[in-house]
Amino acid sequence: KGIETFGYFMIGNIGETEETIKKTLRLMLELPLDHVQIAPAFAPPNTVLYEMLKREINQDYWRDYTLDLAKRDLLPRYGTDLREEQIIQHVRKCYLIFYLRWDHIIKTLFKLKSWGSFIRSAKAVKDMVLSYSLY
16 A cells, blocks of 8 residues: 556557557556556667568668758658657647546545645646647
């Protein structure tokens, strides 16, 4: 008792569709989670996903980026037809749906020990939702 649960979810993985995002959101809401972190899928260098992407686009994005730090092209998505803007929109929507449920708000309010913790919680949710942008 007293241990809070945390779920980590990614949106935009290989094979991701509007329907799979809805399934992810349903799972997120069914699990007894206190907190979630939702992030766009990412292909860091030296990973299998990145090697697949390199073969697909016939370019080494990270090598090119490190040679030209002014480069502003977004890292292309691999294995999904969703555009970057759609993925960001879904991340925000999932955060809002998860954190703005009445039962979650009430449960969170009863756990708060001070006005300061309320302010910190509200700021954290705001920051999570607003932190996703294309740049």
